[in-house]
Amino acid sequence: MIRALLLAFSQLSDPRVRRVVWTGVFVSALAYALLAGGAWWALSVTPLSGYVWLDTIIDLLGGLGVLVVAWLLFPATVGMVSSFFLDEVVERVEARHYPALPAPRQAGLMEELGTALRFLLLVLAINLVALPIYIFAPGLNLIVFYTVNGYLLGREYFEMVAHRRLDRMSARMLRRARPLKPFLAGVAIAFLSTIPFVNLLVPVVASAFMVHVLQSMSAPLAAGRTTVIRR
Template sequence: MIRALVLAFAQLSDPRVRRVVWIGVFVSLLAYALLAVGASWALSATPLTGYGWIDATIDVMGGLGVLVLAWLLFPATVGTVSSFFLDEVVERVEARHYPGLPAPRRAGWLEELATALRFLVLVLAVNLAALPIYIFAPGLNLIVFYTINGYLLGREYFEMVAYRRMDRAAARAMRRARPLKPFLAGVVIAFLSTIPFANLLVPVVASAFMVHVLQSMSAPLAAGRTTVIRR
């Protein structure tokens, strides 16, 4: 697991992998800049009460609210944008470390969009449901956070990488046969997601990380003929 993570970070030396990081950050910054400008214009152009000082206060508070919301959701937005380019990251990892693999299955952009949105909605919904625990249960909140998000992130990144190499039934059978590795990898990804600035690298590093995790799981299961991965 540690070796897989080290190799994942080392993959950032690849210019094409770094390009995916910058695309995610740039597009997200552009989207939030447009949001901030639009929100600022809407607030200033729409007097809500007719009292100057109250409307000015609302404008300031609304602007601050937009900035806080942008800060909280920025890493998730970077991840959503980057998800459309993660196939390239996985390809670079496979070409560098597993050159003997056959050509992968290609997913259409509609499938990638649906997967990215489904995952984003699921993560937001589950974490909002757990929000009372995060706020009112110190100590337990960390356990709940890393357990929930470790499972979700581990499953999502594992399936994203595995579906390139096998059908859904085989991928799920592999994950259920050895659930600990994807889960622990997901906990590592969840932890990295909580570190400022490092969380911007998470989509790319997590994708590269999970390629190595998948390949480490494939050898024992291949002996039992439960997967179609070929080296």
């Protein structure tokens, strides 16, 4: 597992992989800059109370609130943007470490869009439900955070990578037959997601990481064929 993670980080030496990282960061930063600028402008031109001094305070607090929300959601947005390009990351990892693999199945644009949106909504929804525990249960909140997000991130990244080689049912059966590796990989990804600036690399590193995790597991290809994927 540690070797697989080190190999994933080493993949950042690939210029095409770094391009995916910078694309996610740039597009997300541009979107949030436009959003923050628009919100700040709307607050500044809208008199909310009729008192100049009070409107000034409201503008400052509102602008600060926009910046805080942008900071908190920025990594998730980078992940969503990067998810449209992660197939290229997986392709580069396979070409570098597993060149003997056959050609992968091709996912359509709607499938990739659905995967990206499903992943973002699922992570946000589960963490919103667990928010009271995060706030009011010190100590327990870390256990819940890493357990919940380890499961979610492990499942989503595993299925995203596995779907290049397996149909959905086969990928799900493989993960359920050997759940520990995807879960532990998900916990490692969740931990990296809590480190400032490193979390911007997580979508790319996690995808490369999960390729190595998948290749360490045996899986049947769908449609009546059986192939063993080996390290």
